[in-house]
Amino acid sequence: MRNIYFLVVFLLSILISIHASLHVKYLPGLEGPLPFELETGYVSVGESGDVELFYYFVKSERNPDKDPLMIWLTGGPGCSSICGLLFGNGPLAFKGDRLITNFIMLSSVANILYLESPAGSGYSYAKTRRAAETSDTKQLHQIDQFLRSWFVDHPEFISNPFYVGGDSYSGKIVPGVVQQILLGNEKGLTPLINIQQGYVLGNPTVSANFESNHRVSFAHRMGLISDELHESLERNCGGKFFNVDPSNAKCSNGLQAYDQCISEIYIEQILLPNCKVDYVLPDISLPNIRTSRRRELKEFSGNDSSSLPPSRCFTYSYFLSAFWANDENVRSALGVKKGFGKWSRCNTLNIPYTYDIHDAIPYHVNNSRKGFRSLIYRQDYCFGDHDMMVPFSSTEAWIKSLNYSIVDDWRPWMMTSNQVAGYTRSYANKMTFATIKARSSKPFLSFFLSSLVEEDTLLIIIKTNVHLCSKDGLMVKLSEDSHSLLSLSKVL
Numbered sequence: 141m142r143n144i145y146f147l148v149v150f151l152l153s154i155l156i157s158i159h160a161s162l163h164v165k166y167l168p169g170l171e172g173p174l175p176f177e178l179e180t181g182y183v184s185v186g187e188s189g190d191v192e193l194f195y196y197f198v199k200s201e202r203n204p205d206k207d208p209l210m211i212w213l214t215g216g217p218g219c220s221s222i223c224g225l226l227f228g229n230g231p232l233a234f235k236g237d238r239l240i241t242n243f244i245m246l247s248s249v250a251n252i253l254y255l256e257s258p259a260g261s262g263y264s265y266a267k268t269r270r271a272a273e274t275s276d277t278k279q280l281h282q283i284d285q286f287l288r289s290w291f292v293d294h295p296e297f298i299s300n301p302f303y304v305g306g307d308s309y310s311g312k313i314v315p316g317v318v319q320q321i322l323l324g325n326e327k328g329l330t331p332l333i334n335i336q337q338g339y340v341l342g343n344p345t346v347s348a349n350f351e352s353n354h355r356v357s358f359a360h361r362m363g364l365i366s367d368e369l370h371e372s373l374e375r376n377c378g379g380k381f382f383n384v385d386p387s388n389a390k391c392s393n394g395l396q397a398y399d400q401c402i403s404e405i406y407i408e409q410i411l412l413p414n415c416k417v418d419y420v421l422p423d424i425s426l427p428n429i430r431t432s433r434r435r436e437l438k439e440f441s442g443n444d445s446s447s448l449p450p451s452r453c454f455t456y457s458y459f460l461s462a463f464w465a466n467d468e469n470v471r472s473a474l475g476v477k478k479g480f481g482k483w484s485r486c487n488t489l490n491i492p493y494t495y496d497i498h499d500a501i502p503y504h505v506n507n508s509r510k511g512f513r514s515l516i517y518r519q520d521y522c523f524g525d526h527d528m529m530v531p532f533s534s535t536e537a538w539i540k541s542l543n544y545s546i547v548d549d550w551r552p553w554m555m556t557s558n559q560v561a562g563y564t565r566s567y568a569n570k571m572t573f574a575t576i577k578a579r580s581s582k583p584f585l586s587f588f589l590s591s592l593v594e595e596d597t598l599l600i601i602i603k604t605n606v607h608l609c610s611k612d613g614l615m616v617k618l619s620e621d622s623h624s625l626l627s628l629s630k631v632l
């Protein structure tokens with residue numbers, strides 16, 4: 141696999157870098173012109189500019205000149221920004237076999253820069269084998285470098301309030317990026333990045349050991365294991381549920397029983413069927429997406445329908461994304477470098493990556509000292525409170541471990557007068573924790589929340605056909621066709 145990767149890298153290294161951004165007007169799979177402004181492009185970073193990072197820039201639909209600018213980082217490490225753009229908070233989504241515009245999106249109120257970092261993610265690549273080697277801390281430097289170069293080419297956005305956001309694995313990267321940008325500004329790097337307020341994290345990783353350890357309490361709180369098994373694990377394992385001492389038979393046996401209980405659970409979202417996540421596309425010449433898609437999906441699978449994900453599996457859309465992102469017309473519409481090899485949704489295994497941030501807590505501590513606000517949220521679709529990969533029990537525990545006092549204690553916040561949307565709690569370090577449980581019948585992000593931190597209010601954006609009930613009992617009607625901005629202090 142690595143050989144293929146380096147062959148790709150080698151092929152790319154003979155391409156000439158063109159530093160042009162592209163304004164995308166049409167996308168294959170979507171009918172009509174794009175109803176939002178999309179720009180894509182590459183920015184060279186790394187010691188000798190031998191890393192090319194690809195980005196998607198979606199302009200705010202409201203007031204791009206004044207609205208905040210947020211860089212959005214996807215997890216992995218090594219997942220494509222398409223995870224954010226098509227499966228997360230972005231303006232596009234798959235519906236069945238079609239691409240549709242998603243009206244529930246961050247770009248209703250903010251300019252969003254979806255970055256594919258590190259090299260090897262999405263359409264980003266390195267020109268040399270050495271440049272392909274990357275790490276958590278290298279990402280911090282390269283993302284800072286990316287941003288300063290991007291602002292040189294986009295001076296009109298320099299004065300917009302700037303935020304950093306991300307989810308999943310980028311829980312380790314985002315707090316470090318905030319610190320890196322601040323240090324760069326203090327050192328006098330130009331252009332100055334207008335980072336003032338804060339950062340947003342969804343279902344974030346903080347430290348792998350921390351998360352693995354909290355899966356047991358998650359499984360108990362979600363009713364996946366019995367009280368008795370939980371008690372026995374607590375009693376016999378001494379609070380450590382990974383890399384256990386094999387001579388501790390009581391603990392090992394308990395963990396075996398635990399593994400059996402969860403073996404058929406889809407760990408990223410325990411309510412979903414345990415579908416295979418990524419269906420690998422064979423290395424055949426990629427067909428043209430404009431012709432009959434059904435037929436081609438069949439051809440892809442070598443006429444073996446058992447190798448196709450069942451369409452009821454949500455991973456079916458992951459399969460479609462690989463089909464879409466590897467299509468020549470899509471690539472040419474997006475301005476992907478000619479000769480770029482195979483795209484995969486999450487390329488984690490093929491990137492020579494060093495995990496050198498073991499714990500993001502010190503970065504959170506430093507950012508809190510500097511007065512940054514943060515919003516840590518758990519969104520349920522996907523994956524929120526039912527995410528066992530990064531369980532809510534670990535998010536709650538690491539926030540607690542920061543030792544900041546609670547200024548607004550755990551309480552529900554409402555979506556409608558009789559529908560709890562989730563729970564929230566705020567801390568003295570200006571960190572807000574919020575869960576979002578509600579979901580409607582929309583195929584993708586039915587209920588969308590994002591939050592941007594502005595001077596002294598957190599803004600929450602919800603674009604869904606529901607009523608919101610504020611703390612003082614005020615009802616706020618939101619329609620599907622228009623979006624509303626509500627201050628979190630009003631909603632919560």
Ligand SMILES: *[C@@H]1O[C@H](CO)[C@@H](O)[C@H](O)[C@H]1NC(C)=O
Pocket residue numbers: 438439440441442443
């Ligand atoms: C699948 O079947 C069709 C029709 O029988 C055939 O034309 C096509 O070549 C087959 N595809 C593969 C990959 O075998």
Ligand SMILES: *[C@@H]1O[C@H](CO)[C@@H](O)[C@H](O)[C@H]1NC(C)=O
Pocket residue numbers: 319502503506
């Ligand atoms: C936090 O800030 C201190 C003081 O500036 C610095 O020495 C330390 O390296 C920072 N921590 C991290 C993880 O960067």
Ligand SMILES: *[C@@H]1O[C@H](CO)[C@@H](O)[C@H](O)[C@H]1NC(C)=O
Pocket residue numbers: 501505541542543
């Ligand atoms: C929080 O308090 C505990 C107990 O006093 C201490 O061990 C821990 O280091 C503190 N955490 C931080 C981030 O300061």
